[in-house]
Amino acid sequence: MERMMPGDDQQPVFVLVRPQMGENIGAAARAMWNFGLERMRIIAPRDGWPNQKAVAMASGAGRLLDEAQICATTPEAIGDCVYVFATTARARGLTKPVFTPERAMRMAAEKCAAGAPVAVMFGPERAGLENDDIARANAVINVPVNPEYASLNLAQCVLLTSYEWQRARAGITPERMDMAKTDFAEQIEIEKLAEHYQERLDQAGFFYPEPKAEGMKISLRNMWSRMPLTRADVQMLHGVMRQMVRWKNRGE
């Protein structure tokens, strides 16, 4: 198989080793493309290639299957890679560094950025990778699952690894506040809102009994200033109070 083109190795290649069901190959392609990964290699797919069930399942990510490189053996599939990860459910007695998906994909991002081709191997659905495959990897990726229950399937393992690749790629994704573009009310607007409510509630006889009045006013004012009110909220709250007064004045 020809060496990867330069640029190619800006992202790791995911290698499905002897996958069994076409559906899982398609689901793996979708999982990868959800996080921008598009380089897939498939070693000796059980049901041959191309696989219609894979295509059907891949909907929207079919391009990954069209461009997937089909290989006969593990050495052929990873031959041009500088660093290879093997994903396993349990560590297999082999002496290898074992990393979490997060740590592994951070390393992968660094190596790819440095122009070093990286591969991640995923084993067959039932048995997982054989020691013979794992022995060819530089390190093992182990997803820390519930010790009482480890039932990640192939596509889920690909999904979590792809997700971590994307996180590593982005650096720690900053939590995006849609609130950011939100038009929060200025202090003066909060002040006017508080005054509006205080004045009307005073007329309505809310601040009662007298000895408690001051404390009640402070709590109310304190609540308004504690709330992350937007301009729209403030307008709505003014409207609420105005409407209650109109209602009263209609004297229904």
Next chain:
Amino acid sequence: MERMMPGDDQQPVFVLVRPQMGENIGAAARAMWNFGLERMRIIAPRDGWPNQKAVAMASGAGRLLDEAQICATTPEAIGDCVYVFATTARARGLTKPVFTPERAMRMAAEKCAAGAPVAVMFGPERAGLENDDIARANAVINVPVNPEYASLNLAQCVLLTSYEWQRARAGITPERMDMAKTDFAEQIEIEKLAEHYQERLDQAGFFYPEPKAEGMKISLRNMWSRMPLTRADVQMLHGVMRQMVRWKNRGE
């Protein structure tokens, strides 16, 4: 629905809102249990309950289905929770803070550690959560996927969120565990507050003109859910409305 038992709320409850296919409910249970999450609530499952396809798919995680609480409505399902996340593919115009799964599950771990019941809502396969559901949440979880291709299914969204829960759980330190001991209102209290205002404002003729009424109601409800209201705040706000009505009725 009865208040959660103490201890119960050491982990968030995952709420499947109007799920369609049993297979997806079973797959969600597996995804959760892989990362030690076991508290599931299901709102109005399309094909009724129990669901044999769900049981078949859940293999090994069936206990989560046996113990799942089936609810009729969103308010019923999240009524006893203090903080609620809504997972959405795209932000929906509603003003809510939007967090990554990582950030959201860190917050969830802190709140749970402080004994505050947390819920995470997942929408139906096809359409996702409706604005009416999202409006009841405190914040939105958005998985940063490939903008060219977002095709996470229900179980995959549950898987990534569960995975981040487990990571947050492992990473949580004692000092982060002690959180504001503030007595925040439960969702059911917010719900009652929202209803109280909506009902009175309806009588007062606030939701006008008619074509705008529904949007105004959702904005108002959305505002209440977004506010970090304490029990005391809620009592005060009830008092405010009651007093305005008394004032009106005195017909001064």
